[in-house]
Amino acid sequence: MALVWKxxxxxxxxxxxxxxxxxxxxxTIVTLNFAFDLSGSxxxxxxxxxxxxxxxxxxxxxxxxxxxxxxxxxxLEGLSLCPVPAGAxxxxxxxxxxxxxxxxQVVALPVFAALYNxxxxxxxxxxxxxVGAAGFAALGTLFSAVSASSRSREILMPVLLFxxxxxxxxxxxxxxxxxxxxxxxxxxPWFNLLAAFDVVFVSLAYVVFDLVxxx
Amino acid sequence: xxxxxxxxxIQLEHVYKRFDRTVALRDVxxxxxxxxxxxxxxxNGAGKTTLLRTLATLTRxxxxxxxxxxxxxxxxxxxxxxxxxxxxxxxxxxxELSCRENLLFFARMFNVSGAEGAVxxxxxxxxxxxxxxxxxxxLSRGLLQRLNxxxxxxxxxxxxxxxxxxxxxxxxxxxxxxxLIEEQIARGGSVIFTSHQLDFALDMASRVIVIxxxxxxxxxxxxxxxxxxxxxxxxxxxxxxxxS
Numbered sequence: 001m002a003l004v005w006k007x008x009x010x011x012x013x014x015x016x017x018x019x020x021x022x023x024x025x026x027x028t029i030v031t032l033n034f035a036f037d038l039s040g041s042x043x044x045x046x047x048x049x050x051x052x053x054x055x056x057x058x059x060x061x062x063x064x065x066x067x068x069x070x071x072x073x074x075x076l077e078g079l080s081l082c083p084v085p086a087g088a089x090x091x092x093x094x095x096x097x098x099x100x101x102x103x104x105q106v107v108a109l110p111v112f113a114a115l116y117n118x119x120x121x122x123x124x125x126x127x128x129x130x131v132g133a134a135g136f137a138a139l140g141t142l143f144s145a146v147s148a149s150s151r152s153r154e155i156l157m158p159v160l161l162f163x164x165x166x167x168x169x170x171x172x173x174x175x176x177x178x179x180x181x182x183x184x185x186x187x188x189p190w191f192n193l194l195a196a197f198d199v200v201f202v203s204l205a206y207v208v209f210d211l212v213x214x215x
Numbered sequence: 216x217x218x219x220x221x222x223x224x225i226q227l228e229h230v231y232k233r234f235d236r237t238v239a240l241r242d243v244x245x246x247x248x249x250x251x252x253x254x255x256x257x258x259n260g261a262g263k264t265t266l267l268r269t270l271a272t273l274t275r276x277x278x279x280x281x282x283x284x285x286x287x288x289x290x291x292x293x294x295x296x297x298x299x300x301x302x303x304x305x306x307x308x309x310x311e312l313s314c315r316e317n318l319l320f321f322a323r324m325f326n327v328s329g330a331e332g333a334v335x336x337x338x339x340x341x342x343x344x345x346x347x348x349x350x351x352x353x354l355s356r357g358l359l360q361r362l363n364x365x366x367x368x369x370x371x372x373x374x375x376x377x378x379x380x381x382x383x384x385x386x387x388x389x390x391x392x393x394x395l396i397e398e399q400i401a402r403g404g405s406v407i408f409t410s411h412q413l414d415f416a417l418d419m420a421s422r423v424i425v426i427x428x429x430x431x432x433x434x435x436x437x438x439x440x441x442x443x444x445x446x447x448x449x450x451x452x453x454x455x456x457x458x459s
Contacts, residue, residue, distance in 0.1 A: 002323035006309065013311040013350075077273060078307025078366075082324035083297035214275060 003079070003092025007066075008099060017065045018100055025058035025108040033115045044180035047116040048173050054108060055129070056136060056169065059101045063140030064157045066097050067148040076148070076213070086210035090141060094202065097144075098137040105129045118180050125179055128191065132172035135198040139164055142205040145212045167197050222249040224374050224405055225270060225288075230279035232265050232429075239265040240276070241429040247374065252400050253407040254420035254437070258449060262429040263409045264304070264378055270407065271301045271376045284373070297325065300372035302380045306363040310352035314343055314362050317351055318369055325370040337365040341391050356383035364395060375399050377408035381415055393419060413449070417442055425449070 011018050032050035036043075070076040079089050109129065113120040140161055147156040175190035225247040232240040239262045247253060247270075257263050268274040269281060272292045281288040283295040308317050318337055322330035338344045341361040346354065351362060360383045367375060375396070381389055396406050396419050410416040417423070423440055425433035425448060433440070433448065 002320055006312070006320045009316070010309055010311045073309075074303070074305025075307050075309060077303060077305070078321070079324075080273065081271065081296055081299075081301055081307070082321070083293040083326070084324060085293065 001092075003089065004096045004099065007093070007096035011096075011100065016069060017062045018103065021058040021062045021100060021104050022107050024061055025054040025104050026111060028054035028057060029108060029112050029115060038116060043116070044118065045173075045177045047112070047118045047120075048176035048180055050116070051108075051112055051120065051176065052132065052169060052172050054112075055101065055105060055133065056165065058104050058108075059097075059133070059136055059140060060158055060161065062100045062104075063097055063137065063144050063161070064147075064154065065144075066093060066141060067144040068153055071148040080213050086213050087206040089213070090145075090205050090209035093145075094138055094141045094205070097141050098134055101133040101137055102130065105133065120180075122179065124184055124187070125176060128172060128175050128179065128187075128194070131191065131194045131198060132168055135168040135194060135201050136165055138198065138201040138205050139168075142201075142209065142212065145209065168194065171197065223247070224249055224284060226282040227270070228280045228282065230266075230269060230276045230281065232262075232269060232274060233277045239429050240269065243279070243426075243429070243431055245424060245431060245434055247405050247407055249373075249403050249405055250400055250421075251405045251407075252396055252419055252421045253405070254416040254423050255407055255409045255426065256413070256416060256423060256445065256449060257409075257426040258451075261426045263426060265429075266426065267301075267376050267378045267407065267409065268303075270374075271299055271303075272296055273301075273303075297370065298373040300367035300370065300375045302360075302363055302367045302375075302377045304378055304382075306359050307366060308351045308359060308362055311350065313348050313350050314338060314354070314365075315347040317362065318366060321366050322369055327370050333369055337369045340368065340395070341365040342387070357385050357388050360384055361388055361391060364392060368395060368399075373404050375404065375406045375408070377406065379409050379411065381410050381412055389415065413442075413446060417445065 029050060036046040036050060038046065067076065070079065109120050119125065143157055143160040147153040147160060150156045171190050171194040175187045175194065178184065178187040223246045227243050227245055230240055230243040243266060255263050255266065265274060269276055272288050272295055275289055284298055286294060288295045312320065315334055315338065318334040319330060322334055327333045338347050341364050343358065343361055343365060346358065351359060354362060364380060380392055384392060399406050417437065420437045423433065423435055423437050423445065424431060
């Protein structure tokens, strides 16, 4: 938890990327609001897609900087020297990245609900937002560390992250669409699949993070 | 601390490190005993930093082994890291946090008991008690280096690994550094450090290791080596100039 506290304080004082993440999510939601035909029968699916495009792309902004900032400053070495398993460093970074994405969601969801006239503030949608964000943050934290030492990390990070995020993207869009369509009963298999992906991604990243941090 | 002056804390066994085609360390063997203050000297690019990073478990040897406190340092990294304090070229300090917050963060990461007290003591020790609530970004280079030293001693490590710790320090800062090294030795710990300030290095060292092209060229007790011989050797003169 010390690492999560540190990351939150550093970001709130330094304003490195959280403001950009929120702004990007809001701009995406507003832009897609004009791009999509929201009067037809596909309103729920378009809305769910737009919502998760906003979360994923804005999340990538923050995730990309998460480890890169530490490496640029040399503080990643300082973290590596702490007598804790590398997996614990991953968990700390994962939780702080998740917190940043959740902050974006807290700001963006009411705006989305108002613009798209969809029930985006239902408890089940909030739960989906949490579970979807967790899987994305787990993968993003891992690939942020993988790409942080690369000169072309701004390219490498999304190239690695987006293909492997496809199960999360499909799952979150599908389950959110079902909830928007008042078919929550059908959403649970997708929701369970998302939760399973979260467990797999977090466990995998926890195990391999030591290799990623090593010089 | 672990024992008397003959207790070996760290031992390097035939350590090699290769970066692509460059061999940074070649068959490096030596040990660090409790109570020793070792000046690691050498020209730029000789391999000093790689050697210190290897000791600090930041760089894995390509071949050979680092034994620290009786265990393989790369098998039980966390155990070794708990007992080593490191100052590297870059300060492991967050500019957005205050001096106190920076140390408190590392105290928690090192699970230091009585973290608050340890932080206050470390800040006092390096002369930053009156700046404890200032953000690190407001510190000068020299004061930042003092904060970096405070971070390194926070968990009372058995071995201090210091890579050019005097960088940016003024006269007062260098006195703080000297007293930290002396205290570390007095309480039975060890220090291995590099410095381009040869007078400072030789004044603080009980033992001198000179490396060249990744190999240990000289490994002697400080009082068996002439200062001028070391200077000449670092300037490229042959080993024979070192007195026996």
